[in-house]
Amino acid sequence: xxxxxxxxxxxxxxxxxxxxxxxxxxxxxxxxxxxxxxxxxxxxxxxxxxxxxxxxxxxxxxxxxxxxxxxxxxxxxxxxxxxxxxxxxxxxxxxxxxxxxxxxxxxxxxxxxxxxxxxxxxxxxxxxxxxxxxxxxxxxxxxxxxxxxxxxxxxxxxxxxxxxxxxxxxxxxxxxxxxxxxxxxxxxxxxxxxxxxxxxxxxxxxxxxxxxxxxxxxxxxxxxxxxxxxxxxxxxxxxxxxxxxxxxxxxxxxxxxxxxxxxxxxxxxxxxxxxxxxxxxxxxxxxxxxxxxxxxxx
Amino acid sequence: xxxxxxxxxxxxxxxxxxxxxxxxxxxxxxxxxxxxxxxxxxxxxxxxxxxxxxxxxxxxxxxxxxxxxxxxxxxxxxxxxxxxxxxxxxxxxxxxxxxxxxxxxxxxxxxxxxxxxxxxxxxxxxxxxxxxxxxxxxxxxxxxxxxxxxxxxxxxxxxxxxxxxxxxxxxxxxxxxxxxxxxxxxxxxxxxxxxxxxxxxxxxxxxxxxxxxxxxxxxxxxxxxxxxxxxxxxxxxxxxxxxxxxxxxxxxxxxxxxxxxxxxxxxxxxxxxxxxxxxxxxxxxxxxxxxxxxxxxxxxxxxxxxxxxxxxxxxxxxxxxxxxxxxxxxxxxxxxx
Numbered sequence: 199x200x201x202x203x204x205x206x207x208x209x210x211x212x213x214x215x216x217x218x219x220x221x222x223x224x225x226x227x228x229x230x231x232x233x234x235x236x237x238x239x240x241x242x243x244x245x246x247x248x249x250x251x252x253x254x255x256x257x258x259x260x261x262x263x264x265x266x267x268x269x270x271x272x273x274x275x276x277x278x279x280x281x282x283x284x285x286x287x288x289x290x291x292x293x294x295x296x297x298x299x300x301x302x303x304x305x306x307x308x309x310x311x312x313x314x315x316x317x318x319x320x321x322x323x324x325x326x327x328x329x330x331x332x333x334x335x336x337x338x339x340x341x342x343x344x345x346x347x348x349x350x351x352x353x354x355x356x357x358x359x360x361x362x363x364x365x366x367x368x369x370x371x372x373x374x375x376x377x378x379x380x381x382x383x384x385x386x387x388x389x390x391x392x393x394x395x396x397x398x399x400x401x402x403x404x405x406x407x408x409x410x411x412x413x414x415x416x417x418x419x420x421x422x423x424x425x426x427x428x429x430x431x432x433x434x435x436x437x438x439x440x441x442x443x444x445x446x447x448x449x450x451x452x453x454x455x456x457x458x459x460x461x462x463x464x465x466x467x468x469x470x471x472x473x474x475x476x477x478x479x480x481x482x483x484x485x486x487x488x489x490x491x492x493x494x495x496x
Numbered sequence: 497x498x499x500x501x502x503x504x505x506x507x508x509x510x511x512x513x514x515x516x517x518x519x520x521x522x523x524x525x526x527x528x529x530x531x532x533x534x535x536x537x538x539x540x541x542x543x544x545x546x547x548x549x550x551x552x553x554x555x556x557x558x559x560x561x562x563x564x565x566x567x568x569x570x571x572x573x574x575x576x577x578x579x580x581x582x583x584x585x586x587x588x589x590x591x592x593x594x595x596x597x598x599x600x601x602x603x604x605x606x607x608x609x610x611x612x613x614x615x616x617x618x619x620x621x622x623x624x625x626x627x628x629x630x631x632x633x634x635x636x637x638x639x640x641x642x643x644x645x646x647x648x649x650x651x652x653x654x655x656x657x658x659x660x661x662x663x664x665x666x667x668x669x670x671x672x673x674x675x676x677x678x679x680x681x682x683x684x685x686x687x688x689x690x691x692x693x694x695x696x697x698x699x700x701x702x703x704x705x706x707x708x709x710x711x712x713x714x715x716x717x718x719x720x721x722x723x724x725x726x727x728x729x730x731x732x733x734x735x736x737x738x739x740x741x742x743x744x745x746x747x748x749x750x751x752x753x754x755x756x757x758x759x760x761x762x763x764x765x766x767x768x769x770x771x772x773x774x775x776x777x778x779x780x781x782x783x784x785x786x787x788x789x790x791x792x793x794x795x796x797x798x799x800x801x802x803x804x805x806x807x808x809x810x811x812x813x814x815x816x817x818x819x820x821x822x823x824x825x826x827x828x829x830x831x832x833x
Contacts, residue, residue: 271623276625294624299629313597318601318603322599336691365734366674367674397738397740399720401739404738479686485682
C-alpha cells in the first residue's frame with residue numbers, strides 16, 4: 199500500500215505552507231495532493247505557487263495530484279477549476295461533477311466528495327478516465343468489500359487519518375462566529391490552524407468549523423485496520439494534514455505498513471499526536487464519532 | 497421557454513392525503529417516493545407502495561397535475577440492484593419524471609427507459625453549469641434542482657449557460673449544507689441522507705426533562721437545551737445550540753424556514769422553470785396551506801410581475817407553519833452567508 203498526503207484543508211500562512219511542504223518533500227509519502235479544496239477566498243498560494251510546489255515535490259520523487267475545490271459556486275470558481283484541468287503536467291483530483299466534464303477522456307482521480315457508493319457509478323467513472331477513486335468517508339469496510347469485488351481497472355484510496363471532512367456550505371461558519379460576513383471575513387481562518395472546535399453544551403468536542411467546511415472534532419484513525427485494508431485490496435491510504443506532528447503521523451503509518459510497528463502500538467502512539475480523541479466508527483459500519491476498534495483511545 | 501412553462505409549483509406528497517391536498521390547492525406537480533430507502537425522506541408511516549402511487553397518479557392526472565418520483569438516495573454497495581427495481585417500477589407506473597442523484601442509476605434509467613424524463617435531485621449536488629450540462633450530455637437529464645447554496649446572481653449564471661430547466665427551492669426547512677455532500681447525520685447516528693434517506697433520524701432522538709431544562713439528544717449527543725419559556729424544535733443536528741470559544745449560540749444555523757416569495761419576479765425574469773416546496777414529512781394540512789399561498793402568489797406574479805409584492809397575509813400564513821415560526825431568504829440573499 200502507498201501513502202498519500204491529502205490537501206491541507208485549513209488556511210495556513212504562505213510561509214508556513216511552504217515550510218510544511220519542504221518537510222513533506224523529505225517525508226516517506228508516495229503521493230501528495232495539493233491545492234485549495236475548501237474556500238475560494240483562500241489565496242496565500244495561487245495556482246503558479248501550487249505548480250511550483252508540485253514541481254519541487256515531483257523532483258523529490260512524489261507523485262503529485264492537484265485537487266479541485268469541492269463546492270463550485272461562481273464563475274471565478276469555475277475559472278480556477280478550468281486552469282487546473284487545462285494544465286497537463288500533473289494529474290487532477292476531481293471533487294465536483296463539473297470537474298469531471300473538464301477531465302473526461304484523460305486520466306484523473308475521482309475525489310472523496312464525488313459520492314461513489316456503488317459499482318455502476320464506479321464503472322461510469324472508470325469509463326470517463328478515472329485511474330483511482332477515493333472512498334466517501336462515511337463508507338465502511340463491508341460496503342468497500344462489495345465495491346472492491348466489482349472494481350474496474352483502477353486504484354482505491356481510503357481516507358485513513360485526520361479530522362473527517364463531513365460537510366460543505368455556502369455559509370462560512372468561521373466568519374459567522376466572528377460576526378463577519380463571508381465576503382468580508384478578514385481571513386480569520388488564518389488564526390485557526392486546525393479549525394475552530396465546536397463543543398456541545400456539555401463540553402464534548404463535537405465538530406470543527408473550518409470556514410465553509412464542517413469537520414469532525416475527533417480524529418479518524420484506521421492505523422489499527424491496515425491489515426484489513428490491505429486484504430481488501432486498498433492501494434492508497436490518505437493522511438490528512440494537521441498543524442502539528444504530521445511528519446510523525448506519516449512515519450508511524452509507514453512503519454505500520456512496513457510491518458515494523460504493531461497496529462495497536464501504532465494507534466497508541468498516534469493518539470498522543472492528535473488534536474482530539476480518535477474515532478473509527480464509520481469503518482465498522484456505525485456512527486462516525488464512535489471508537490469501535492483500536493484507535494488508541496486515551 | 498414559454499412563460500407559461502415557468503414557475504411551476506412543485507409540491508411535496510408524503511402520503512396520498514397530502515398528494516390530494518397539494519393537487520386540490522393548486523400544485524402543478526407533486527413529488528413522492530416509495531416506502532423504502534430509495535428516497536431521501538425515508539420516514540416511517542410516509543411514502544407510497546405501488547398501489548398507492550397508482551391511485552395518486554390517477555388522482556393528479558384527472559386534475560391536470562403531474563407526478564414526479566424521487567429515487568434520490570445513493571444506491572448502496574450491498575444491494576444497489578434494489579434501486580434498478582425502483583426505476584423499473586417507476587417506468588411501469590408511468591410517472592412524469594424520476595428525480596435521481598446517482599450517476600450509475602441515471603445510466604441504468606437512460607439505457608433502459610429512453611423515454612423516461614430524468615430530473616437531477618438536489619442530492620446530486622450540482623451547483624454549477626459545467627456539472628449540470630455534464631448530466632445532460634451523459635444521461636439526458638432535462639431538469640436540475642439546485643442546492644440551497646447559490647446567490648440569485650449565481651443562479652442566473654447557471655441559467656445563462658445551460659439549457660437544462662432549473663428548479664429552485666421556494667419554501668420549507670432550510671438545509672444549510674450542500675445537499676448530497678453532508679455526512680453530519682451519519683457521523684452522529686450512522687444514517688445519512690445519502691446512505692439511508694434520513695437526516696437526524698427520529699428513532700435516535702431522545703427528550704429529557706432535567707434540572708437545567710428540556711434537553712434534546714441525538715444518539716446521546718446533546719443538540720439543544722430549552723428554557724421553560726422556549727419552544728423546542730426538532731433536533732436537526734445542524735440547528736442546535738453549541739459552544740465555540742466559550743460562546744453558546746446557533747453556531748451553524750437557527751431553526752428557520754426558507755421563504756422566497758419576495759424573489760418570485762426575479763426568478764420569473766431569469767427563467768426559473770419551477771419552484772419546489774419542501775416537506776414530504778409534513779401533514780396534509782401543511783401541504784394544503786402552503787400550496788394555496790404559493791398558487792395565488794405565482795399567479796399574481798405571472799399576471800403582473802412589475803406590480804407584484806409578497807402580501808403580508810401570505811407571509812403570515814407561511815410563517816405560522818414555518819420551522820421556528822421565522823423565515824429567511826437563505827443563500828439567495830448574500831448577507832445570509
